Amino acid sequence: MSAATFAVENNLSRSTTMSSGKLRHAYLTETKFECLRALRAPAFAIPFLLLPIVLYVLFGVFLAGSMSHGDATIAKIMFVNWSVFGIMGPGMFGFGMFVAMEREQGLLTLKRALPAPPAAYLLSKMIMAMLFAAIVMATLVGAAAVLGHPGLTVGQYLGVAVLDMLGSLPFCAVGLFIGTRASAKSAPAFANLAYLPFMHLGGLFYPLPRSVQPLEFISPAFYLDKLALRLVGAPSLDQLAIGATGPSSHGTVILSVIVLAVVTLLFTGLSIRRLARVG
Amino acid sequence: MNNDCLAELSGVSKRFGSVVALDGIDLQVRPGELLAVLGPNGAGKSTAISLLLGLQQPDKGTARLFGQSPLMIEARRSIGVMMQEVALAPELRVREQLELVASYYPDSLSPDAAMDTTHTTSLGKRPYGKLSNGQKRQVQFAMAVVGRPKLLFLDEPTVGLDLPSREMMWAMLRELVRGGSSIVLTTHYLEEAEALADRVVVLAKGRTIATGTVNELRALVGRKRITCATSLAVELVAAWPGVQTVTRDRGRLQITASDAEIVVKKLVAADADFHELEVHTAGLAEAFTELTQEVAS
Structure with missing residues (x-):
């Protein structure tokens, strides 16, 4: 070891400011490694990257296709609904599990003690969840184009993909909220407690009975699904069951955007407050 | 500041x-x-x-x-x-x-x-x-x-x-x-x-x-540790001035005292055959134990 390598200038006025280029590099490095570690964690990457495509092909393409005799509207609904299902998991579990674990195991404390850029921790995880959403969407678009034949234009495919990537943010926020409160052991259970009702009450897999329909409003998946269905010009399964053939009204679009934005901001805000106070 | x-x-x-x-x-x-x-x-x-x-x-x-x-x-x-x-x-x-x-x-x-x-x-x-x-x-x-x-x-x-x-x-x-x-x-x-x-x-x-x-x-803990091989009884040495603790371990006496010189002089006078004499200043471990025990008591 050379003394020169370890030597620090005793001059205490040495700059401690980061140039904007350095700061950008810090954010990019944090994001790069957050994505890398998630992709390298088989318990996380395999279910969330493989399940959506496998389930979509099995249930959305083959089962629904044969039951509806190749109906184009059903094919569109299946593509959109399984896409929404696919982007929910990485956000909710990526934040819920990882944040709870990193809080409990001291990594978050270390990052707070180190001069890590303040927003890098959350921002890198959000981008990781969006990257997973992008990969899921790429596989689903590929499967839809080859097997599902929902008859969408390139613009519609792209629109649903971008919408769902952004639509993963409210699920990230809910996952983060869980991750900032639950222990590492209980976080997956709590994430499931939110994930499963969100999924089923979102009306993604079957038309909900009238008596249960008021509960749809508590699921962010319901609102994201409405937005995506509007992009492809298809009704929801609930609407289809009562004979509708077109998408929902413009009023529902604005309401859906507002609800998703409020869920994202509310749960992110509550979580940041918690992290700042407790860590 | x-x-x-x-x-x-x-x-x-x-x-x-x-x-x-x-x-x-x-x-x-x-x-x-x-x-x-x-x-x-x-x-x-x-x-x-x-x-x-x-x-x-x-x-x-x-x-x-x-x-x-x-x-x-x-x-x-x-x-x-x-x-x-x-x-x-x-x-x-x-x-x-x-x-x-x-x-x-x-x-x-x-x-x-x-x-x-x-x-x-x-x-x-x-x-x-x-x-x-x-x-x-x-x-x-x-x-x-x-x-x-x-x-x-x-x-x-x-x-x-x-x-x-x-x-x-x-x-x-x-x-x-x-x-x-x-x-x-x-x-x-x-x-x-x-x-x-x-x-x-x-x-x-x-x-x-x-x-x-x-x-x-x-130095805060002004203790010295003295060990030597001697046939002197533990009780006898324990009664000497300045001696805090005495124990016998396989024929050797281990003595802690505030003033090592007095103990050594007494040893020479009481047992001319004593040998293997060692005198240590208290280490940080002993200082630490004594300091923290004082607070605990």
Whole structure:
């Protein structure tokens, strides 16, 4: 070891400011490694990257296709609904599990003690969840184009993909909220407690009975699904069951955007407050 | 704020519910020194360090890091940290861990240079999760120095290291101080503090009970330890003036006394055949035990 390598200038006025280029590099490095570690964690990457495509092909393409005799509207609904299902998991579990674990195991404390850029921790995880959403969407678009034949234009495919990537943010926020409160052991259970009702009450897999329909409003998946269905010009399964053939009204679009934005901001805000106070 | 200080706690108190973790302590870290913070479990060491790192806020008093609040990121860009309980992402390779931490600093070492100086180059490509506990500590040390910090906070840096690795770590710490860095070290190994520290602060029950160089602390406990082979009875020696404790171990008497000279003179007079005489000044371990026992009693 050379003394020169370890030597620090005793001059205490040495700059401690980061140039904007350095700061950008810090954010990019944090994001790069957050994505890398998630992709390298088989318990996380395999279910969330493989399940959506496998389930979509099995249930959305083959089962629904044969039951509806190749109906184009059903094919569109299946593509959109399984896409929404696919982007929910990485956000909710990526934040819920990882944040709870990193809080409990001291990594978050270390990052707070180190001069890590303040927003890098959350921002890198959000981008990781969006990257997973992008990969899921790429596989689903590929499967839809080859097997599902929902008859969408390139613009519609792209629109649903971008919408769902952004639509993963409210699920990230809910996952983060869980991750900032639950222990590492209980976080997956709590994430499931939110994930499963969100999924089923979102009306993604079957038309909900009238008596249960008021509960749809508590699921962010319901609102994201409405937005995506509007992009492809298809009704929801609930609407289809009562004979509708077109998408929902413009009023529902604005309401859906507002609800998703409020869920994202509310749960992110509550979580940041918690992290700042407790860590 | 004392301008000569890199980090300082002034009149700091901190409670957790009904437990008083720190009770009005003052602590200063000066440039170019290795300061060992010692104390029994629950003495308030971790709380004191957490306050200096901005992880917690004092109820009373102030914590300053380079003259600023430790919450200011600019202040923390001059520190390196090695924590005791931390699990880093097991999926990332060692070099990647270093690249990530290096990116937080304006003027860091390259990951390769950090691995070179901390003798961890051979671990560079290995996933962190596959390392032994000792190797993980070495990598955490590399992460603490990669930002070329002026002040290092090291919490039990040598726990889990084998003897050669511990000696290597000690050599690196000495090298860092010679190079101009300052170090705050918390350790349970008193011989580590004895070997490395320029100054020692002893905390107990949230208060500073002693501070000074290792020699000054030893002198606080004016005890000498005398051992010799003699046939004299324990009870007889125990009655001599200044003798505090006497025990017999395999034919040798172990005597602690405030004045070794008086005991030796008495030994010569009482048993002309005594042999294997050894006289030791109390070490830091004995000083520490005595100081903390005084507070406990």
